[in-house]
Amino acid sequence: MSDEIEIKRVRGTGWKNVYDTLRNEILALTLPPGQLLDEMTLAERFDMSRSPVREALIRLAGEDLVVTLSNRSTIVAPIEVASFPKYVEALDVAQRMNTRLAAALRTDADLKIIAKRQKEFEAAVKTGMHLKMSEANKQFHVAVAYAGKNPYLASFYERLLNQGQRMLHLHFEYLERTGEGYLLTDEHDLMLEAIRAKNVERADELAHAHTRQFQNNFIEFLRENYTTDVSFNPLAAAE
Template identity: 55%
Template sequence: MKEVPQDGTRQGKGSGARFVYDTLKHEILSLTLAPGIPLDETSLAERFALSRSPVREALVRLSAEGLVVMLSNRSTLVAPIDVAGFPRYVEALDFLQRINTRLAAQNRTEDDLAEMQDAARAFDRSTAKNDYLAMSATNRDFHMAIAKAGRNPYLARCYGQLLDEGRRILHMHFDFLRASTSDRLLGSEHADMIAAIRDRDIARADTLAHAHTRQFHDRFVKFLSASYMGDFDFDLSTLGSNGA
């Protein structure tokens, strides 16, 4: 089925690539397009009723964000989620989360604090609606509001890329957190971080940012463990009962 903008208007120059980019990014981050599946330019061009040029432009942009992988034979895949590389990912995320939060505590303005509060409330609203894609997006917005307050665009840009890569991981284990009897999705972490930044308490902001990363790491490891055990759930007591 061919897709067109919902308002039915004709797409101007460059808007076709933007529409393809927005649609595919949404589908990748929500795991509608599974990690590792191929993305064929011809099929996508037919789907969106466009030439291959805007489709390729969209794929190049997604590749720059680490969401697709463009191979040497000109084929394209949705980027795999590198579970084996997760510890290195968290290591980089922790560094950038801490330095951006420290800088925010040092450089923030009242307008920055208001933007953080708005982003935190948006996250809470998406959580109440159980909207996983909105939850991962508003979580990113909250942390990028902190990075903006830090006044270092280079660190903020790198941080934003890592947060985007982590959105699929967040989406994967939201159900696990919802079903958990011991883990809450989020306590007062966002509010505590805002308070430390408001007080210009750099040491506490750093401590909270590190704890936030550690919580993300620990929860994802628990999710992987629970998923593994769920895949191999059988009654061990039946083994050997036939005399084997």
């Protein structure tokens, strides 16, 4: 079940409405990578001046969801397949470190928030709507990160999760279409239990396996859809 968002004319109420609408359409791939985002066309669509549209695009650029080219035109940020190995390496380090810290430093209040976010992810999975699933997955991991009490590491990790949401959306579509692999629900439960038990090494192991599962399925998606010669060095086993 896909969650495609119809692109239509919307009467806006300011930059926030433009930002929210475009962000959802970009993450759901309704606005595909490389799509031109013309300020005048968007202003007409949202029935407003160009200033709030420009503000929305600036904020989307801050999340690396749109890119301003040398000719000053703006496009939806490409999904750079060639940079995926470096992306997933950074994701693995951030995911492991933040999950380790959460296991070591979490409070009872943190556990309640993480558990709540996991329930929300499970509910999103039941809807079959990939955008809801990717957003709920991000919020689960953000809750884990902030339980680690290092806002710098948590902020870096959250940025990586934002950048990876479109890839996760494709990952969910691949799993649904092929029936291969599995969704992340069980791994989330195991991570929560390791954090609850303050088992740092187990939390690290699960976080690493979590990244590898995403990497492996996304590579299979790329091979199926883009090329028969996609080669990445797999992430090393957790030490």
